[in-house]
Amino acid sequence: MVIDNRYTIDARIARGGMATVYLAHDQRLDRPVALKVMHPYLAESVDFVQRFRREARAAARILHPGVVSVYDQGVIHGQGYLVMELVDGTTLRSLLTAQGTFTVEQALRYTCDVLEALRAAHRVGVIHRDIKPENVLVPTEGTVKVTDFGLARAASEVSMSTTGSMLGTVAYVAPEVASSNTADARTDLYAAGIMLVEMITGRIPWAGESPLQIAHHHVSDDVPLPSAEVDWLPREIDDLVAALTARDPNERLGSAQDAIDATQRVIAAIPDDIAQRRADRPESTMPSTGTKTTAIVVDTLTANLPAQIQTTSQAVVHASGATSAVATEGKGRRRRAPKIIAALIILIIVASLGGWWWWSEYGPGSYLTMPETTGRSTTAVQSDLQAMGLGVVIEEEFSDDVPKGKIITSDPEGGAPVHKRADVRLVSSKGVDMKVVPDVVGQTRQQATTALTDAGLVLGNVAEEYSEDVKSGHVISQKVKAKSSVPHDTSIDIVLSKGREPIGVPKIVGTEASAAKKTLEDLGLVASSSEAFSDTVPEGTIISQEPEAATTLHRGDTVSYVVSKGPELVTVPNVVGKQRDEAISILEAAGLKVEVHNVLGGVFGTSRYTDPDAGTSVRKGSTIALYVV
Structure with missing residues (x-):
C-alpha cells in the first residue's frame, strides 16, 4: 500500500494503545521511515483530526537529537498518521525488562538524556504528558530519544470529550493529572522521577496494586524513596527523586533545566563504586498499569514473506504394463492437444494484455516527462500539466528572486519522469514579501523594536538627538514613513530622543547689556532684563544675573539680569x-x-x-x- 503517493508500507512493526506503527519507505527522499497510523476509534471524534494536526505541528517544532523527529503528517481514510524518524534500537521498557535494573550511573544518564529532550520540548511550549519507558528509545548508538510528543494530549482530549476518562499510564501519572487532568512542564518531571525509581529499583512505586489504588497513592501519598527498596543507595538519590516527584507541583523542581542541573550534581557527587553498582533484580516484573503507547523502534526488522508457490508433480512411471499405458497416454495427449494449444493462446493473450497493462500503468509507459517549470508562468505550467492529464496542486510562497506568478520549484522537477496519474506540486511565487511599516514615533526603543518585529521588519540604525518635545528614550522620527509598503528585509532607521538639551548659563555680569542679550538668545535662552541705578557700575552694563553662571538650564528657560542706569x-x-x-x-x-x-x-x-x-x-x-x- 502507498500512502499519499509517497510512503510505501513495507511491514508492520508494532501496535499500541493509540496507533499501529509500520516500517515504510519515503519514495520522494528515498529513505526508511516509521509511519504511525492512529487507531480508528480516535478518528470517531470530530475534533480529533484538528487536535492531531495541531499537536503534530507543535511536535515538529522540537529540534533536538534526543527527540524523535516528525517529518510529515496527514490523514488517510479519516485516520491521522505521522511520518517519523526510524530509530534502530530498542525501547527503554525492553531494555529494563531484559536487565531488570540499571546501574546507578546508567539510570542517572538515561534520566539526564530524557530531561534534555523535555527541556527542548518545553522551550517551544510542548508538554509530553505520557513519559514512560515505552516512549523512550535506546538507539544502538547515541543518546536515548523520546517519542510521541503531543500525541498523548490529542488522544487524552478525545478520551475526555467522549468518555470522560483520562488516557495515560497510571504508574507515571502526576497527582494534578489524576485529580484534575491539568498538566504543565512539571508533570513531565514527575514521570521522569518515577522512571528513575523504576530504573534503579526495578519496580514502580506501589507495584502489585490495582490501577485505581495506584492513582489514589499518587494523589494522597509521597512517592516511596528508592532507599526503602535498596538500602545502600546514597541520600543524594533520594533527594533527587523527592525533588522530581513532590505531590505539590509548586514544590517540585521548576523546570527541566533545574532538573538537569540537580541530576548532574548527583552524578558528580556519587562515588564510582556506587555509580557502577546495580540493585538485585526484583522477583516479579512490573505489572501492566495502563494504556501503553508502542514506541517507534525496530528491534528486529521483519519483512513480509513472499507467498509460497507449491508445485505437485503427478507424473508416475509404472514398471509393468508399459505398452498399454503409453498407448492410452498417447491417445489422451492427442485429444488434449487442441485444448492445450487454445489454453496457450489464451495464456499468451492474457500475458500480453497483462504485460501491456503493467507497462502502461506501472512500467515505463506509465511515466511522462515533466515540462520545464522553474521561472515559467504558473498559468502556463498548469495548462501544460493538465493537458498531459496530470493533477496539479499549487502552493504559494514569497520569493525575493522569482517574480510574482512564476514557478519557484516543482515536485517532480522539470524534465524528471512523473507517473501519468500523479499530482504535481507547484510552488508559485507571490513575489517579494511586502510589509507595512508601523508608526513608531513616540514609542520607546523596545516598543518600536516589538512593533517592527510584529510587522515582519527589523530595526535599523538608531541615532540620538536632543528634543524639546519628545521625552528621553522615545522615538523622534523614523526614516521610512509609517504605512509605507516595503520589502520584508528592509531595516527601519529611527532617531531616539536624548531629552531636552542641557545649556550652561554664561557669565554676563560686567558685560554690555545688548551683547549679553545676544549671547543668551543664541544659546536658546530667554533674556529678561531690568534696570537699576548704580554709583559703581557704568550705565548699560550688567550689574547682576539670575541664575548664576555655570547653572544648567534647557532651551526656552529664562535668565534674568539687571542693567545699570548709572548714578541716580x-x-x-x-x-x-x-x-x-x-x-x-x-x-x-x-x-x-x-x-x-x-x-x-x-x-x-x-x-x-x-x-x-x-x-x-x-x-x-x-x-x-x-x-x-
Missing part, C-alpha cells in the same frame, strides 16, 4: 527765602546732604542761596552748601 541724579530744589530749618528739610528730602554757611552771623536765619544753584542736576547724596543770612 536729583535737581537741587529752590530754597531761597526759606528759613534755615525748612530749607534743610527740603534739601534732605531731595536726597541731598546740607552744609550750612552763616553769612553775617546768620542772624535772621533766612536762606540766601545754594551752591550749586537751584535747578542744577547733581548725584543723589551730593553735599549742597546752604548760605543763610
Whole structure:
C-alpha cells in the first residue's frame, strides 16, 4: 500500500494503545521511515483530526537529537498518521525488562538524556504528558530519544470529550493529572522521577496494586524513596527523586533545566563504586498499569514473506504394463492437444494484455516527462500539466528572486519522469514579501523594536538627538514613513530622543547689556532684563544675573539680569527765602546732604542761596552748601 503517493508500507512493526506503527519507505527522499497510523476509534471524534494536526505541528517544532523527529503528517481514510524518524534500537521498557535494573550511573544518564529532550520540548511550549519507558528509545548508538510528543494530549482530549476518562499510564501519572487532568512542564518531571525509581529499583512505586489504588497513592501519598527498596543507595538519590516527584507541583523542581542541573550534581557527587553498582533484580516484573503507547523502534526488522508457490508433480512411471499405458497416454495427449494449444493462446493473450497493462500503468509507459517549470508562468505550467492529464496542486510562497506568478520549484522537477496519474506540486511565487511599516514615533526603543518585529521588519540604525518635545528614550522620527509598503528585509532607521538639551548659563555680569542679550538668545535662552541705578557700575552694563553662571538650564528657560542706569541724579530744589530749618528739610528730602554757611552771623536765619544753584542736576547724596543770612 502507498500512502499519499509517497510512503510505501513495507511491514508492520508494532501496535499500541493509540496507533499501529509500520516500517515504510519515503519514495520522494528515498529513505526508511516509521509511519504511525492512529487507531480508528480516535478518528470517531470530530475534533480529533484538528487536535492531531495541531499537536503534530507543535511536535515538529522540537529540534533536538534526543527527540524523535516528525517529518510529515496527514490523514488517510479519516485516520491521522505521522511520518517519523526510524530509530534502530530498542525501547527503554525492553531494555529494563531484559536487565531488570540499571546501574546507578546508567539510570542517572538515561534520566539526564530524557530531561534534555523535555527541556527542548518545553522551550517551544510542548508538554509530553505520557513519559514512560515505552516512549523512550535506546538507539544502538547515541543518546536515548523520546517519542510521541503531543500525541498523548490529542488522544487524552478525545478520551475526555467522549468518555470522560483520562488516557495515560497510571504508574507515571502526576497527582494534578489524576485529580484534575491539568498538566504543565512539571508533570513531565514527575514521570521522569518515577522512571528513575523504576530504573534503579526495578519496580514502580506501589507495584502489585490495582490501577485505581495506584492513582489514589499518587494523589494522597509521597512517592516511596528508592532507599526503602535498596538500602545502600546514597541520600543524594533520594533527594533527587523527592525533588522530581513532590505531590505539590509548586514544590517540585521548576523546570527541566533545574532538573538537569540537580541530576548532574548527583552524578558528580556519587562515588564510582556506587555509580557502577546495580540493585538485585526484583522477583516479579512490573505489572501492566495502563494504556501503553508502542514506541517507534525496530528491534528486529521483519519483512513480509513472499507467498509460497507449491508445485505437485503427478507424473508416475509404472514398471509393468508399459505398452498399454503409453498407448492410452498417447491417445489422451492427442485429444488434449487442441485444448492445450487454445489454453496457450489464451495464456499468451492474457500475458500480453497483462504485460501491456503493467507497462502502461506501472512500467515505463506509465511515466511522462515533466515540462520545464522553474521561472515559467504558473498559468502556463498548469495548462501544460493538465493537458498531459496530470493533477496539479499549487502552493504559494514569497520569493525575493522569482517574480510574482512564476514557478519557484516543482515536485517532480522539470524534465524528471512523473507517473501519468500523479499530482504535481507547484510552488508559485507571490513575489517579494511586502510589509507595512508601523508608526513608531513616540514609542520607546523596545516598543518600536516589538512593533517592527510584529510587522515582519527589523530595526535599523538608531541615532540620538536632543528634543524639546519628545521625552528621553522615545522615538523622534523614523526614516521610512509609517504605512509605507516595503520589502520584508528592509531595516527601519529611527532617531531616539536624548531629552531636552542641557545649556550652561554664561557669565554676563560686567558685560554690555545688548551683547549679553545676544549671547543668551543664541544659546536658546530667554533674556529678561531690568534696570537699576548704580554709583559703581557704568550705565548699560550688567550689574547682576539670575541664575548664576555655570547653572544648567534647557532651551526656552529664562535668565534674568539687571542693567545699570548709572548714578541716580536729583535737581537741587529752590530754597531761597526759606528759613534755615525748612530749607534743610527740603534739601534732605531731595536726597541731598546740607552744609550750612552763616553769612553775617546768620542772624535772621533766612536762606540766601545754594551752591550749586537751584535747578542744577547733581548725584543723589551730593553735599549742597546752604548760605543763610
